[in-house]
Amino acid sequence: MLDFFAIFSKGGIVLWCFQGAGVSESFTGPVNALIRSVILQERTGNNSFNHNALNLKYKLDNEFELVFVVGFQKILTLTYVDKFIDDVQLHFRDRYKNELEQRGALKFLLNNFEFGEDFHNLLREAEDRSKAKGPVPMKNFKESQKSQKTVKSMIETKDGDKSKEQGGKKSKNAKKEGVSGGDQTKAASQTVSKKTVENGSDGLTAEEIIERNRAKFISKQLGGGKPDKTTSKSPKPQKPKGKANRVWDMGGRNTGELDYSGSNGNNYSDAQTQDHDASAEPLIQVDSMKGDLRGVDYESSDDDDEDEDEEVEEERVVVPDTNKKGAKKGGFGGMFGMLKGLVGSKNLTQDDMEPVLDKMRDHLIAKNVAAEISSQLCESVAKKLEGKVMGTFTTVASTVKQALQDSLVQILQPKRRVDILRDVLDARAQRKPFVITFCGVNGVGKSTNLAKISYWLIENGFSVLIAACDTFRAGAVEQLRTHQRRLNALHPPEKHAGRPAVQLFEKGYGKDAAGIAMEAIAFARNQGFEVVLIDTAGRMQDNAPLMTALAKLIAVNTPDLVLFVGEALVGNEAVDQLVKFNQALADHSKTDKPRLIDGIVLTKFDTIDDKVGAAISMTYITGQPIVFVGTGQTYSDLRSLNARAVVSALMKA
Amino acid sequence: MDEKIHQDLEDFSAEQLLESFIKEIQKEEVVFLIGICVALALVILTVVFFGNFWSSSKARNAVLLLGLCDSGKTLLFTRLLLGKFARTQTSITESSATYKSKNDRGSSWTLIDVPGHESLRVSILEKYKAVARAVVFVVDSSVFQKDVRDVAEFLYSILTDGTVAKNSPALVVACNKQDISMAKSAKLIQQQLEKELNTLRLTRSAALSSQDGSVGGSVYLGKRGKDFEFSQLPGRVEFIECSARGSKAEDGDIAGIDALEKSLARL
Numbered sequence: 070m071l072d073f074f075a076i077f078s079k080g081g082i083v084l085w086c087f088q089g090a091g092v093s094e095s096f097t098g099p100v101n102a103l104i105r106s107v108i109l110q111e112r113t114g115n116n117s118f119n120h121n122a123l124n125l126k127y128k129l130d131n132e133f134e135l136v137f138v139v140g141f142q143k144i145l146t147l148t149y150v151d152k153f154i155d156d157v158q159l160h161f162r163d164r165y166k167n168e169l170e171q172r173g174a175l176k177f178l179l180n181n182f183e184f185g186e187d188f189h190n191l192l193r194e195a196e197d198r199s200k201a202k203g204p205v206p207m208k209n210f211k212e213s214q215k216s217q218k219t220v221k222s223m224i225e226t227k228d229g230d231k232s233k234e235q236g237g238k239k240s241k242n243a244k245k246e247g248v249s250g251g252d253q254t255k256a257a258s259q260t261v262s263k264k265t266v267e268n269g270s271d272g273l274t275a276e277e278i279i280e281r282n283r284a285k286f287i288s289k290q291l292g293g294g295k296p297d298k299t300t301s302k303s304p305k306p307q308k309p310k311g312k313a314n315r316v317w318d319m320g321g322r323n324t325g326e327l328d329y330s331g332s333n334g335n336n337y338s339d340a341q342t343q344d345h346d347a348s349a350e351p352l353i354q355v356d357s358m359k360g361d362l363r364g365v366d367y368e369s370s371d372d373d374d375e376d377e378d379e380e381v382e383e384e385r386v387v388v389p390d391t392n393k394k395g396a397k398k399g400g401f402g403g404m405f406g407m408l409k410g411l412v413g414s415k416n417l418t419q420d421d422m423e424p425v426l427d428k429m430r431d432h433l434i435a436k437n438v439a440a441e442i443s444s445q446l447c448e449s450v451a452k453k454l455e456g457k458v459m460g461t462f463t464t465v466a467s468t469v470k471q472a473l474q475d476s477l478v479q480i481l482q483p484k485r486r487v488d489i490l491r492d493v494l495d496a497r498a499q500r501k502p503f504v505i506t507f508c509g510v511n512g513v514g515k516s517t518n519l520a521k522i523s524y525w526l527i528e529n530g531f532s533v534l535i536a537a538c539d540t541f542r543a544g545a546v547e548q549l550r551t552h553q554r555r556l557n558a559l560h561p562p563e564k565h566a567g568r569p570a571v572q573l574f575e576k577g578y579g580k581d582a583a584g585i586a587m588e589a590i591a592f593a594r595n596q597g598f599e600v601v602l603i604d605t606a607g608r609m610q611d612n613a614p615l616m617t618a619l620a621k622l623i624a625v626n627t628p629d630l631v632l633f634v635g636e637a638l639v640g641n642e643a644v645d646q647l648v649k650f651n652q653a654l655a656d657h658s659k660t661d662k663p664r665l666i667d668g669i670v671l672t673k674f675d676t677i678d679d680k681v682g683a684a685i686s687m688t689y690i691t692g693q694p695i696v697f698v699g700t701g702q703t704y705s706d707l708r709s710l711n712a713r714a715v716v717s718a719l720m721k722a
Numbered sequence: 723m724d725e726k727i728h729q730d731l732e733d734f735s736a737e738q739l740l741e742s743f744i745k746e747i748q749k750e751e752v753v754f755l756i757g758i759c760v761a762l763a764l765v766i767l768t769v770v771f772f773g774n775f776w777s778s779s780k781a782r783n784a785v786l787l788l789g790l791c792d793s794g795k796t797l798l799f800t801r802l803l804l805g806k807f808a809r810t811q812t813s814i815t816e817s818s819a820t821y822k823s824k825n826d827r828g829s830s831w832t833l834i835d836v837p838g839h840e841s842l843r844v845s846i847l848e849k850y851k852a853v854a855r856a857v858v859f860v861v862d863s864s865v866f867q868k869d870v871r872d873v874a875e876f877l878y879s880i881l882t883d884g885t886v887a888k889n890s891p892a893l894v895v896a897c898n899k900q901d902i903s904m905a906k907s908a909k910l911i912q913q914q915l916e917k918e919l920n921t922l923r924l925t926r927s928a929a930l931s932s933q934d935g936s937v938g939g940s941v942y943l944g945k946r947g948k949d950f951e952f953s954q955l956p957g958r959v960e961f962i963e964c965s966a967r968g969s970k971a972e973d974g975d976i977a978g979i980d981a982l983e984k985s986l987a988r989l
Binding site for chain 1: 792796803806808809811813815842871875922
């Protein structure tokens, strides 16, 4: 009934495989999908995976670097599969222990792993076992666990009721002393039901119950109440007497400073002063953003980063050498054998890793990684390391930390090519505009980062059209218009073949955003703009009508890139936002291959110090890369993500 | 008599010296002795492994098999080492083995198969790029037209890496899967890659000309002002066609990797 079973090494060589009768297609496709989506995305905590009509279960053997995968039809619910995989794994290891303990990758190729007979035997056993257990009959009350419990454990009380509880107990015991064994009716109203239940419990007569309760009661009185009971109530805070006058900083001193009407008001007509301001801006350096974006870095210069990489490399080269040395030494004579035994190679078990993983989980949460993501990550690392043989001179903590660091870097590495400039060049060659849409919740920095990205694109010689599809927020269109003016002032049209570098396409407020976007794209195609940046209104992920509107905009206009803008300050909310945004986009699209979020823009990165966990949460949930990182509020504060720097900041104590 | 006394004295003193030495040792505590032995062992250990480390860092003797996912690296690895066919899946970790090259000198080096998956290739490449003597870049010739950008980007990131540019290992581009009828020829692949790398040069390193090379420390490929060609690279570059699977069915033993083996023999 199994479709296939495969045993292969982590290096990729299939050691043995079995294909069920009547199964024509090879299992390579589903297994590759399993590897990509589960193992390589660090979701190994959950050990089953669905691919089309197949359900795949797998098990990693970290000591010998093997993977065991079984696949069966999703509609069959086979209960014996989990235990079956474990049995097969143990059996395979025992049988081929010698071959597997050789060193090097050639062991997988040179040896012939014939496993067919054993496999069929194990399969037959497992099937028989599952058939033997018939349907389970329902338990009656006496066998249930509830009858075993005392009434006390089932009472849910808040702290304040403890005193009442004590009092109630006292009265109940007093009553019980006066009452003979089987008399159930004389009881306080509160205790009637409890008594009947208690007397119904198995094997204990009423007297024994009384004794037990009395003992409990006495121990409770003697053992002392909880410490917070003794301090009855916190002392009332001293209320300040009377009312103090509120003191304002600029209190009525100089109202002239507060008058902004002269210099900056009425922007519409002050185009010239605007341009002067912009060109006199000392902080903006034109031509500083050509080419690819610099990475976000934590060290002061890239040289430090390179040195660190070299050191890390040296460490890595050194450790395998010490492994070799340790093994060699173990061969010479008894004294060195004792040494090897002291530091020796042992397998990692779940218990060994438990305390370290707990600490790591708390550390990650302290660094602003979402709580469920931290626990999933730690589970995945535990699965990857279980049974692995530690090298000499390495502690459990260092192995776990290294594994966690590797998996974090792996998560942050983009799974596809992230090169916006290259794609825009392609679109230019095809004479159609490259459309980027920005979506996100309120206040994360969509408009600001849109302006930064258009500055970067202009620096690299592309012409940009900004589509103001935020028709809701007051001042959204004006904000974009101001950005357009400043950008044009910084890049005068003379340098861009006589046409303005950036133009704004807007239709005022209150209109349908999807319609404006479609018109903007048509306009760009006619006028030969190379990039269209669509700014949408911020919306909460729970707001169903707004999410529908966004999904419609994306489904109708099919942009080349859908970027989700998220701020780095967000904590557990990131998970919810991304899941709901993706859900809405998938639900409301009419095609069977819906356009989901393609990339993430991480904003306000300069406000978090080293609590960079939001990057991990977002990439883990969507599997999409972080395309831009916003590190400030001026035009040049745009970077690309440097995975190593972020992970080192994350793992720093 | 005096001589005899002297002789006796000498014998006596030598023996007594030895005995007294042994007694001295035995008088000391066992822990102290073990401490001395452990210290000695550690000193020997450090000296030996430093010597090994020092010598190994001088020799670059690894050949890396790089390429996109599903380009046939693991099968090529198996073919080169043993000449036989093995079913393969996506690799999760790297595999390394010693390869005896088929030239007169009979030199041998380490052949390392690096997983092609995007999230793994960078970190594993970091580990082995310093000891790389040659890079075999495996390309899937049948789907090359679709993947040309990804292939070029990977190749670009390898060639502009600081360590790789400094060591300039030999580059062999193996256009694999020639047994499929839609496979492109090596010449076509070379031309397309040159064009693509030319464009990438512009988009990736235009920043270099305005800021003096402090951006990422990356390298400018080829010569400025002229279109990029592989002949402009400092190391040796070769494009060869091969087929790891072979013209026969799955279990066929004949594979078209002769050209690849000859090229590797020349290293």
